[in-house]
Amino acid sequence: MDRYAISKSPCQFVENFSLFGMPIWIKRDDLLHPFVSGNKYRKLKFPLLALEEEYKKTDRLPLVITMGGIWSNHLHATAYATAKLSFPSCGLVRGHTAMQSLTLADCRAQGMLIQFADRINYRALRENPWHWQTMVDPGLIKQHPDQYWLPEGGSDPAALHGVAEIIGELIDELKFIPDAIVVACGTGATLAGLLAGLKGCSRVIGIAVLKNADYLHGEIARLLQQAGYPAYQNYQLLTNFHHGGYGKVSPELSQFCREFSEQSVVPIEQVYSGKVFFALRKLIQSGYFQSHERCVVIHTGGIQGARGNKIPLKTPE
Numbered sequence: 001m002d003r004y005a006i007s008k009s010p011c012q013f014v015e016n017f018s019l020f021g022m023p024i025w026i027k028r029d030d031l032l033h034p035f036v037s038g039n040k041y042r043k044l045k046f047p048l049l050a051l052e053e054e055y056k057k058t059d060r061l062p063l064v065i066t067m068g069g070i071w072s073n074h075l076h077a078t079a080y081a082t083a084k085l086s087f088p089s090c091g092l093v094r095g096h097t098a099m100q101s102l103t104l105a106d107c108r109a110q111g112m113l114i115q116f117a118d119r120i121n122y123r124a125l126r127e128n129p130w131h132w133q134t135m136v137d138p139g140l141i142k143q144h145p146d147q148y149w150l151p152e153g154g155s156d157p158a159a160l161h162g163v164a165e166i167i168g169e170l171i172d173e174l175k176f177i178p179d180a181i182v183v184a185c186g187t188g189a190t191l192a193g194l195l196a197g198l199k200g201c202s203r204v205i206g207i208a209v210l211k212n213a214d215y216l217h218g219e220i221a222r223l224l225q226q227a228g229y230p231a232y233q234n235y236q237l238l239t240n241f242h243h244g245g246y247g248k249v250s251p252e253l254s255q256f257c258r259e260f261s262e263q264s265v266v267p268i269e270q271v272y273s274g275k276v277f278f279a280l281r282k283l284i285q286s287g288y289f290q291s292h293e294r295c296v297v298i299h300t301g302g303i304q305g306a307r308g309n310k311i312p313l314k315t316p317e
């Protein structure tokens with residue numbers, strides 16, 4: 001994937017941001033690529049490179065099948081990345097055929113075939129990934145006898161290797177290992193990848209963006225194990241910053257995102273980065289960090305998804 005994206009993102013030092021009252025660094029993975037942004041670039045890199053390697057000496061192409069919501073950053077990134085590799089793709093989308101979004105329009109423009117899954121089938125896909133076999137159009141399967149399933153959010157164990165690369169980049173750029181790394185947590189794969197890169201050093205603070213997220217401890221452990229890493233424990237999962245649940249926005253969060261957008265050139269949205277920066281401010285205000293601690297926030301991108309909400313956003317620099 002490096003051939004169509006910058007492969008490193010800048011780490012910006014923000015010394016005097018009045019919303020925080022403490023200097024922070026922001027790893028701007030949102031700048032990695034306009035379509036394959038943020039942690040999507042990191043998470044798709046190794047699974048898709050492996051697939052490219054596997055198929056390069058054959059005359060076949062795998063049908064890449066995955067799942068997501070109508071504003072899914074993962075579907076958006078996968079549609080673009082698979083199209084670049086000439087792989088056909090199919091997105092199983094939570095909802096019904098009347099639903100539309102700019103994200104889905106972009107996915108279709110890249111050639112991704114969109115099929116809708118109702119709540120029951122979507123839940124079944126989460127619980128049993130093989131369920132896609134009962135859902136994807138049999139004509140499509142016949143046309144593409146090789147299929148490759150990418151889990152929701154691109155959270156394949158191999159995704160961790162790409163996320164782990166963030167740590168080497170950070171150390172190269174900063175010349176020190178940050179004391180704390182703050183990141184959004186949806187499936188837990190990005191957090192697990194950071195742990196893999198840190199190899200037991202420092203600590204990661206995961207901000208769960210969904211409700212009742214304690215089960216993510218198990219997911220993080222599973223992903224680390226399946227990707228061949230030790231069961232690193234140097235992290236904290238904070239489960240009280242979901243603002244009502246996945247995609248939900250409290251008035252406080254909305255106000256915070258507005259202030260942030262007025263005071264900063266860094267674009268944020270309300271589903272992931274807004275919740276992370278909100279949590280960071282609360283943590284700083286409550287004395288969670290010691291004054292000497294150097295804290296890096298990973299901006300995991302996802303700005304395209306904000307086209308579905310009403311917060312005015314800054315255009316990425």
Ligand SMILES: Cc1ncc(COP(=O)(O)O)c(C=O)c1O
Nearest residue numbers: 073186187188189190300301302
């Ligand atoms: C922009 C953005 N940030 C963070 C996350 C959460 O990452 P993970 O699912 O790896 O925990 C996602 C979803 O994958 C996302 O789209």
